[in-house]
Amino acid sequence: MVFAGVGGQGILLASDILCEAALLEGFDVAKAETHGMAQRGGSIITHVRIGDEVSTPLIERGTGDILLGFEVLEAVRALPLLKDGGTVIVNNKFIPPLSVLQGLAESPTKNELMDTIRRKARHVYEMDGISLAEKAGNVLVMNIVILGAFLAVPENPIKEKSLREAVSQRVKASYLEVNLKALKVGKESLL
Amino acid sequence: MSVLSINERGRFVLLNGDEAVARGAVEAGVKVAASYPGTPATEILEAIAGVSKQYGIYAEWSINEIVATEVAAGAAMSGVRSIASMKHVGLNVASDAVMTLAYTGIVGGMVIVVCDDPSMYSSQNEQDTRYFAVHSKLPLLDSGNPQEAKDMTVEAFELSEKLSLPILLRLTTRVCHGKGRVKLGRVRELDRKAEFDKNGSRWTMIPANARRQLKILNEKQIEAQKLMEESKFNFIEDNGKELGIVGSGIGYYHARSILDKDHFSWLKLGFIHPFPAGLVKEFAGKVNKIIVIEELRPFIEERIRCLGVEVLGKYESGLEEVNEFTPEMVRNAFANLGLCKKPKEQEELKLPPRPPVLCPGCPHRAFFYSLRTVKKDAIITGDIGCYTLGVLPPLNAVQTCLCMGAGISQAAGIRHAGVEDTIFAVIGDSTFFHAGMPGLLNIAYNDAKVCVVILDNQVVAMTGHQPTPESGKRVTGEEAKIISIEGIAKALGIDRVEIVDPYNVEETKKTIKSILDYDGPSVIISKRPCALLVKKGEIPRVTEECDSCGVCIKLLGCPAISMTEEGVEIDPVLCTGCGVCEVVCPFNAIRV
Numbered sequence: 001m002v003f004a005g006v007g008g009q010g011i012l013l014a015s016d017i018l019c020e021a022a023l024l025e026g027f028d029v030a031k032a033e034t035h036g037m038a039q040r041g042g043s044i045i046t047h048v049r050i051g052d053e054v055s056t057p058l059i060e061r062g063t064g065d066i067l068l069g070f071e072v073l074e075a076v077r078a079l080p081l082l083k084d085g086g087t088v089i090v091n092n093k094f095i096p097p098l099s100v101l102q103g104l105a106e107s108p109t110k111n112e113l114m115d116t117i118r119r120k121a122r123h124v125y126e127m128d129g130i131s132l133a134e135k136a137g138n139v140l141v142m143n144i145v146i147l148g149a150f151l152a153v154p155e156n157p158i159k160e161k162s163l164r165e166a167v168s169q170r171v172k173a174s175y176l177e178v179n180l181k182a183l184k185v186g187k188e189s190l191l
Numbered sequence: 192m193s194v195l196s197i198n199e200r201g202r203f204v205l206l207n208g209d210e211a212v213a214r215g216a217v218e219a220g221v222k223v224a225a226s227y228p229g230t231p232a233t234e235i236l237e238a239i240a241g242v243s244k245q246y247g248i249y250a251e252w253s254i255n256e257i258v259a260t261e262v263a264a265g266a267a268m269s270g271v272r273s274i275a276s277m278k279h280v281g282l283n284v285a286s287d288a289v290m291t292l293a294y295t296g297i298v299g300g301m302v303i304v305v306c307d308d309p310s311m312y313s314s315q316n317e318q319d320t321r322y323f324a325v326h327s328k329l330p331l332l333d334s335g336n337p338q339e340a341k342d343m344t345v346e347a348f349e350l351s352e353k354l355s356l357p358i359l360l361r362l363t364t365r366v367c368h369g370k371g372r373v374k375l376g377r378v379r380e381l382d383r384k385a386e387f388d389k390n391g392s393r394w395t396m397i398p399a400n401a402r403r404q405l406k407i408l409n410e411k412q413i414e415a416q417k418l419m420e421e422s423k424f425n426f427i428e429d430n431g432k433e434l435g436i437v438g439s440g441i442g443y444y445h446a447r448s449i450l451d452k453d454h455f456s457w458l459k460l461g462f463i464h465p466f467p468a469g470l471v472k473e474f475a476g477k478v479n480k481i482i483v484i485e486e487l488r489p490f491i492e493e494r495i496r497c498l499g500v501e502v503l504g505k506y507e508s509g510l511e512e513v514n515e516f517t518p519e520m521v522r523n524a525f526a527n528l529g530l531c532k533k534p535k536e537q538e539e540l541k542l543p544p545r546p547p548v549l550c551p552g553c554p555h556r557a558f559f560y561s562l563r564t565v566k567k568d569a570i571i572t573g574d575i576g577c578y579t580l581g582v583l584p585p586l587n588a589v590q591t592c593l594c595m596g597a598g599i600s601q602a603a604g605i606r607h608a609g610v611e612d613t614i615f616a617v618i619g620d621s622t623f624f625h626a627g628m629p630g631l632l633n634i635a636y637n638d639a640k641v642c643v644v645i646l647d648n649q650v651v652a653m654t655g656h657q658p659t660p661e662s663g664k665r666v667t668g669e670e671a672k673i674i675s676i677e678g679i680a681k682a683l684g685i686d687r688v689e690i691v692d693p694y695n696v697e698e699t700k701k702t703i704k705s706i707l708d709y710d711g712p713s714v715i716i717s718k719r720p721c722a723l724l725v726k727k728g729e730i731p732r733v734t735e736e737c738d739s740c741g742v743c744i745k746l747l748g749c750p751a752i753s754m755t756e757e758g759v760e761i762d763p764v765l766c767t768g769c770g771v772c773e774v775v776c777p778f779n780a781i782r783v
C-alpha cells in the first residue's frame with residue numbers, strides 16, 4: 001500500500017495505525033517513510049507492505065495494490081508505484097506547490113490529474129476528506145477518515161476491530177471519540 | 192506509553208530502526224546515552240530518553256557529536272555501558288575522539304551508532320561509514336532492518352566488552368525510518384558500580400603510551416577476527432545453486448523480495464569489519480558465480496576481489512555507487528545480468544516538484560526578507576538547519592552550506608581574501624552551540640568585518656524540536672540552566688551585539704542598516720520561537736485595496752499566501768498570523 005500526500009496531513013500517524021492493526025492480526029509488516037528536512041511541507045510518500053513474510057519495506061514500482069492519496073498531485077506522483085488496475089482512494093483536494101503559486105512552474109489541472117489516476121487504476125474512490133472530517137467533528141482527523149474509507153474497499157485485509165484498537169493505542173484519550181467517528185464516517189462514505 | 196517500556200520477552204512490536212537500536216541498548220543494560228539531533232539518527236536518543244527514568248539511564252542531548260562521544264567514552268571508561276548515536280556527518284565531527292578511543296579502548300561496553308543517508312534525504316553529503324571502520328580499526332556491524340538493528344545493538348555491547356573496544360553500528364535512512372516487526376528480548380539489569388581507574392596509563396595518549404596502545408589495537412584485530420567468524424550475523428543459505436548472492440544492508444532484502452529465493456544460494460553479511468574472508472571463500476567454493484548487492488560504494492566487492500574471487504559487481508550489474516537502492520533498481524540489475532525480465536516502464540506525467548519550504552510564519556523568512564530588502568547585493572553565507580531553506584526563491588538568501596558552523600569562518604575567509612562586499616553569516620541557535628562558537632571567537636580574534644546573524648528560534652527545529660542549551664529543558668524534560676547566546680557572543684569578544692524581533696520588520700531593517708557602517712565583527716540575534724511551537728496570532732484578511740500586484744508572493748514566498756483567479760488569498764488554516772505580510776504589502780491591503 002502507498003500513502004501519498006503533503007507534509008502535515010497526518011500520513012505518518014495514519015500509516016502507523018494501519019501497521020499496528022496489521023500486527024494485531026498477526027501479519028508481518030514493514031513500512032518506509034521520510035522524516036526531517038523532507039517533511040517540511042514537501043511531498044510525502046509512505047510505503048506499507050503487509051503479508052506473511054515481508055523482507056523489505058519498499059514497494060517495487062508497478063506492484064502496489066492500493067494507493068491512499070491525501071492530495072491529488074501527490075497521488076499522481078506516487079502512481080507509478082501502483083500496479084495496473086490497482087485501487088486508489090483519493091481525497092479530492094488539490095494543493096498547488098509554492099512554485100506553481102509563484103508562477104515558476106506549471107502543473108496539470110486537477111481534472112487532468114484525476115484522469116491520469118482513472119487511466120491507471122481500475123477502482124477509484126474519490127472523497128471529500130475535509131468535509132467528512134468536519135462531519136466527524138474535527139478537520140484534523142482527515143487522515144483517519146481516509147483510513148476508514150480503506151475499510152470499505154474489498155482488497156482490504158484488515159478488520160475494522162483491529163483498526164479501531166490500533167487507533168485507541170495511538171491516539172490520546174481525549175481525541176479518541178472523534179477519531180473513531182472519523183473511521184466510521186470514512187467507511188460509510190464509500191458504502 | 193513507550194513500547195520500549197514493555198519487558199516481555201518474545202513479544203512482537205512495531206519499531207523503526209532507531210527505536211530498535213534504543214530498545215537494544217535498553218535490553219543490554221545501557222547506563223549512559225548521548226547524542227546530537229541529526230536526521231536520520233535523532234529518534235535513537237529520544238526513544239532512550241522516553242524510558243530513561245524507568246531503567247535508570249542517564250540520557251543527554253550533547254551540544255555536538257564529539258561531545259556526545261566523549262561523554263559516552265567517559266562512562267564506558269568507568270565500566271558502565273554507554274551509547275553515542277549520530278548521523279554520518281556527525282561521525283566526522285566525532286572522529287577526532289573516535290580514532291584515539293580505538294587506542295585507549297574502554298571498560299564497559301560502548302556502541303557508536305552511525306546512520307548513513309544514501310540519496311541524501313536530509314544531508315549535505317553521502318558517506319559510506321563502512322570505510323571508517325577500516326580507517327579506525329574498529330569492528331562494524333551493518334544492519335538491514337529494525338530486527339537486525341536491535342539484535343546487533345545487544346550483540347555490539349557484548350563484543351565491545353570482549354574486545355575492550357567501542358563498536359560501530361551502521362544503519363541507513365531506510366532502516367532508521369523503516370518500521371518493522373521486532374521480537375523483543377529480555378531487559379538485562381546490570382548492577383555495576385561506576386569506577387574510574389586513575390592509574391590507567393592507557394587513558395593518556397602521550398606518544399610513548401600511544402605507541403604501546405596502537406600495538407594492542409593491532410593485536411585486538413586478531414581477536415575481533417575470531418569473534419567475527421563466530422558471528423550469527425554472517426551466514427550462508429546454501430540452496431545448492433550455481434549462482435550465489437552476497438549482500439548486506441537493505442539491498443540484500445530487496446534482492447530476497449524480488450527473486451525466487453530457492454533459485455540462488457545466499458551469503459548475508461552483517462559483521463562487515465573485520466571482513467569475513469573465510470566465509471566468503473567457503474561460499475565461493477559452493478557456487479560458480481557470485482553477485483554482490485550492496486548500497487553505496489563497492490566495499491564488499493573490493494574485498495572479495497582482493498581474495499582473488501571473481502564477482503559480478505557494480506560494473507557488471509549496472510548498480511550505481513551513489514543513492515539508495517529501490518527494488519526496481521535491483522530488478523534492473525538482475526535483468527542486466529540476464530536473471531529476470533526488465534521492469535515495465537511506468538507512465539510518468541511531468542509534475543511540478545514540491546520541495547520542503549520554510550513554514551508559514553517562520554521567523555527565518557521574516558529576517559531574510561528584511562535582510563534582502565536592506566542589502567540585496569550582500570554575500571550571505573550559511574550552514575545547516577531549517578534556515579538553509581532560505582536558499583530557495585523568492586528569498587534566495589543563503590549562498591553557502593558546507594557543514595555545521597562553516598558559514599561564519601567561510602565569511603571570514605571571503606573577507607580576508609579581499610572581497611569588499613557586505614558579508615553576513617547566518618546560523619541557527621543550535622548550530623551556533625554545536626559548531627559556531629569557535630568560528631565566532633576566531634572572527635573576534637582575527638578582526639574579520641563580518642556580521643554574524645544568529646537565527647534564534649530557541650529549538651532544534653529541523654529534526655523535530657529538540658531542546659537546546661537555551662531552552663531551559665533537557666531531553667528527559669527536566670529543567671536546565673538557560674544559557675544566553677548574547678552572553679556567549681560578548682564573552683567571545685564581539686563588542687557589537689544587537690537583538691531584534693524579526694516580526695518587527697521596521698526595527699529589524701533599521702538594525703541591519705546601522706550594522707552596515709560598523710567597522711568590525713558584529714552579531715545580530717534574530718529572536719523568535721519557531722512558528723510551529725507558538726499560538727497563532729490574529730489571521731489577516733485581504734481587503735479591497737489589493738490590486739493583485741503579487742508583491743507579497745514574490746518577496747515572501749509564504750505557503751499560506753496564494754494567487755487565485757479572484758486575487759490574493761490567505762489560507763486561514765496555514766496562516767499563523769505573524770503579521771509580516773501586512774508590512775510587506777505596498778497598498779496596506781492585508782490587515783487584521
